[in-house]
Amino acid sequence: MTVAFDRQFFFDTVQLSLFKGSLSPGQVEGMNAIIDYWDANLATADRRWLAYILATAFHETAYTMQPVRETLATSDSRAVEILETAFATGRLSWVKSPYWRADEDGKCWLGRGLVQLTHRRNYEAMSEITGIDLVAQPERAMEMAPAVTILIEGMLRGSFTSHRLCDHLNDEKEDWVNARRIVNGTDRAEKLAEYGRTFLAAIRPRA
Template identity: 35%
Template sequence: MTDEATIDRAYFLANYPTAFGKLTASRREGFEALFDAWDDLPHLDYLDWLAYAMATAWHETGGTMQPVREGFAKSDAEAYAKVTAYCARQGIENYARRHANGQSYYGRGYVQLTHSYNYQKMGERLYVGKAFYDDPDKVMQAQIAAKILLIGLMEGSFRPKAGTLIDYFSGMERDWFNARDLINGDKKKVAAWTLKEWPGGKPTGELIAGYGQAFRAALRQGRRQTLDNSEGLSIG
């Protein structure tokens, strides 16, 4: 029998940053999905990484902690229409265009996974083959979205030139602000809604850094006992 590191969920519930609002059932479900995905990944104890992933999910979902479609659309048709209109306004190729299988590959999940090749690549990385390409709405499942977010950040899948989480959080480094580069190049962009809250507003990178630091304070490792591999069972 061996001990495995796991997230102390009772500690998180007791120390959840209430300044973010009530820990609703749907928010808790989203956090649990991230904790499940984290605990399933081997040999991870860099809680800064998890805290930054939580902060990213919080920002990208507007604090709901539930996977979202691009533009916070309520349906596939609405997301398709919104992205198509956006691309037309920007004069860029419509990345939401429907493929021969009828599917549209606009952004979905805890982080906006876009383009058919990224759905294909992430499906292969999670050992489900073409599942996400054939049915992109699978990315709207919290457990799947959580794995995509964590693996994408740790492996630098979203913006490869920006590096990976270890480039921002290691024994020598804790760079909450610049870690936003892993997801988007908008770290210095002032979020419009913050103009009402702070003089001059607050840059996106600073916002997410604040979320991440608050979540980090609510995290600690726990332990769970597992039987050896010959048994193939877990306890607790």
């Protein structure tokens, strides 16, 4: 099914349903970047996938639709400080090894992008997909173009958890809740499902 759709209707709809009646230039830029990649590479794919990709970016970026660092800090050093404090006070009980601490090369593998890319192994995997050496320059995951590629291709290929979009949204089933497993277990799964359905309602074919 085609996902070449009416962008004006899309933006008018999500502005009211998800963005409290107002869209910033950054939010528009981010969504256009995702949609542009989709139209250029996946225009005939399942539009539910695009809706859930947008929902994931919406959640992971705290609604900004711009690449962000984990904790929304404006620098790596500040993000590490926030994470260390949270870890020390027991607010990150699921973390066994603090992945944000600088390695022997001084690199930090904290979350970055439109979907929070963490751990060196994931930066290595996404280097192959983006064609950018993210191990040498992990901060480039904060650039829009590679961030969009990481988000979309990672969710399509199952790069993050082995779960793929096609595992949960296909001809046989429409499991918006368990689609969260593509990125982060079941964390906020119901909320992400709601976002996904809302984005889907805004996607309609161009006249």
